[in-house]
Amino acid sequence: MRPSSDRGFDAMNVDVMKVAMLARIRLTKDEADELGPQLNKILAYVDKLSGIDTEDVPPTAHPHDVAMPLRADVVSNGNRRDELLAPAPEVENGLYVVPKVIE
Amino acid sequence: MSWEVVIGLEVHVQVNTKTKAFCGCSTAFGAEPNTQTCPVCLGMPGQLPVLNMDAVTKTVLTGLAIDATINLESRFDRKNYFYPDLPKGYQISQFAIPLVEHGHLDIPVGGGEKRIGITRIHLEEDAGKSLHEGLEGVSHIDLNRSGIPLMEIVSEPDMRSADEAVAYLKQLHQLVRFLDVSDADMEKGQFRCDANVSVRRPGQPFGTRTELKNLNSFRFIKQAIEYEAMRQIELIEDGGKVVQETRLFDSTKGVTRSMRSKEEAHDYRYFPEPDLPPLRLEREQVEQIRRGMPELPAQMRRRFEQEYGLSSYDAEVLTQTRELAAWYESLAAAHPADPKRCANWLANELLGRLKESGRDIVDSPVSAQQLAGLLDRIADNTISGKIAKDVLDAMIESGEDADAIIEARGLKQVTDTTAIDDMIREVMAANPEQVAQYKAGKEKLFGFFVGQVMKASRGKANPAMVNERLKVLLRE
Numbered sequence: 001m002r003p004s005s006d007r008g009f010d011a012m013n014v015d016v017m018k019v020a021m022l023a024r025i026r027l028t029k030d031e032a033d034e035l036g037p038q039l040n041k042i043l044a045y046v047d048k049l050s051g052i053d054t055e056d057v058p059p060t061a062h063p064h065d066v067a068m069p070l071r072a073d074v075v076s077n078g079n080r081r082d083e084l085l086a087p088a089p090e091v092e093n094g095l096y097v098v099p100k101v102i103e
Numbered sequence: 104m105s106w107e108v109v110i111g112l113e114v115h116v117q118v119n120t121k122t123k124a125f126c127g128c129s130t131a132f133g134a135e136p137n138t139q140t141c142p143v144c145l146g147m148p149g150q151l152p153v154l155n156m157d158a159v160t161k162t163v164l165t166g167l168a169i170d171a172t173i174n175l176e177s178r179f180d181r182k183n184y185f186y187p188d189l190p191k192g193y194q195i196s197q198f199a200i201p202l203v204e205h206g207h208l209d210i211p212v213g214g215g216e217k218r219i220g221i222t223r224i225h226l227e228e229d230a231g232k233s234l235h236e237g238l239e240g241v242s243h244i245d246l247n248r249s250g251i252p253l254m255e256i257v258s259e260p261d262m263r264s265a266d267e268a269v270a271y272l273k274q275l276h277q278l279v280r281f282l283d284v285s286d287a288d289m290e291k292g293q294f295r296c297d298a299n300v301s302v303r304r305p306g307q308p309f310g311t312r313t314e315l316k317n318l319n320s321f322r323f324i325k326q327a328i329e330y331e332a333m334r335q336i337e338l339i340e341d342g343g344k345v346v347q348e349t350r351l352f353d354s355t356k357g358v359t360r361s362m363r364s365k366e367e368a369h370d371y372r373y374f375p376e377p378d379l380p381p382l383r384l385e386r387e388q389v390e391q392i393r394r395g396m397p398e399l400p401a402q403m404r405r406r407f408e409q410e411y412g413l414s415s416y417d418a419e420v421l422t423q424t425r426e427l428a429a430w431y432e433s434l435a436a437a438h439p440a441d442p443k444r445c446a447n448w449l450a451n452e453l454l455g456r457l458k459e460s461g462r463d464i465v466d467s468p469v470s471a472q473q474l475a476g477l478l479d480r481i482a483d484n485t486i487s488g489k490i491a492k493d494v495l496d497a498m499i500e501s502g503e504d505a506d507a508i509i510e511a512r513g514l515k516q517v518t519d520t521t522a523i524d525d526m527i528r529e530v531m532a533a534n535p536e537q538v539a540q541y542k543a544g545k546e547k548l549f550g551f552f553v554g555q556v557m558k559a560s561r562g563k564a565n566p567a568m569v570n571e572r573l574k575v576l577l578r579e
Contacts, residue, residue, distance in 0.1 A: 018370075022183075022370055022372065024185050062375070062377070062379075062380040062381060064380060066380045067380060067381065067382075067383040068154055068379060068380050068381065068382045068383065069153060069154075070153070070154050070155070070156040070159065071122075071127070071153040071154065071155055071156060072156055072157075073120045073121050073122050073155050073156060073157035073158075074121070074122065074127065075121055075122050075127055075128070075129045076122070076127030077126065077127045077128045077129070077139075077141045079138040079139070080140075080141065081135075081137050081138045081140070084137070084140060084141070084142070084145060085137060092243065093136070093243075094135060094136045094137050094138070095136050095137065095234065095243035095244060095245055096137070096187070096243065096244040096245075096246070097241050097242075097243060097244075098187040098241065098242050098243075098244055099240070099241060099242070100235070100238070100240050100241055100242050101186065101187055101233055101235075101242045
């Protein structure tokens, strides 16, 4: 398994199976063989940006030049448990039930 | 040749805001599961986070207290991983530019002080809670904690022993409680620690480190670090190599063990949080927060020594918590005649008795005013210190004032010379042999007479006066 570099995936040689594992997507060998080169092509295209001289350009943190709005620390939400738990596949005693996850 | 242990600590401190970091859900502890959630902290699609102003203020205040740089522009990033108690599939955290950087904390080390660097403090959100106990094949998830603001306080690898690590944590724990930025109750998971531990020969570069998790008490932290350092040393001395990994401390067995499953997923793919623009603060806002800085433990210790004339030990004990320090100050204000007597009676007598029943000063059934009332009666010789201890027991039991107990039980000290003389004469009449021996030169018997008189008075005679009058009457 090829490790990713600090600035993201190493363009041109992304490990599709690792990306799939991290994203919890199950891929067959055939799908990986098909998607791998496509992903690498996309990354190679985006990698053209690395060729641009950005020495004098301030980093863009966000597409809109706005500062963060803040909220006062006042409780505004009540108990909506029944409504919010309703879409869950399985519920018991007010708790979500999921496949066992202990280490 | 000796080995040196190198320790860096990451502490997650729950910020004591009323609402979560990015939504208006309550953070109250102990609520029924999943009753304090909303579409934002449940990670429903299309919801937007809005940052809690108080979480920012409290993080900045903590940064100022450790003499750090406050970044006037900081950013939020997504830390991606899958776990059922993380409903969005990412945690909103600060990666590239945290709110606070480059601070330090001075810790007591063997009579002196040592400065521990603090790399950064960033603001992030907590995950929910997974419950496994008594369940077969499934886990239960409570998301009340999901989205509660946390400060992650990351130290430099500046500590060289488990004791230094514990000293740092205690200092930090005390600091966040004094600042009132966290309740920091370890049993409630409001102050959690991970330790990075490596070993090296002195002067050599850092060794490979392991990360220890699940250290939820000061005692476990010490045990886990000591065990892990020893494990690494033995491994290297046997020709092995330390592997960089996450290890879980098992407090029942006192050992650390590898969490291999954690390694595979150890790629968080941070990227800027598109839902949150940069957090910008004005210099003036930071200065305003600085003006609200309360007195810090170190300053308070010095003031207690100077203002009340306390020993450094007493000043240390009485400034352990803000609540205890405030209690002492009310007591000293109500009994201004003798601040040292206040310190002794609070630290030794009252706290000792409360601890026996597992209570803290905030649970004291005796108020500072009431304890001052008791100390006034010692000061004006109404009762002796010895009787006062019994009165304090009764006060804790009943919650009544000292005067009421002294009156009801007839404990008032006898300071009337005639009454004391009468008691002495009775004792002398009852023990003619001892009187004769004393007069013949057996002066050791003086203590015997003091004891007999005190007994006759049931402890209420003023001991100094008994001594004085005995000397006179035995010479007659």
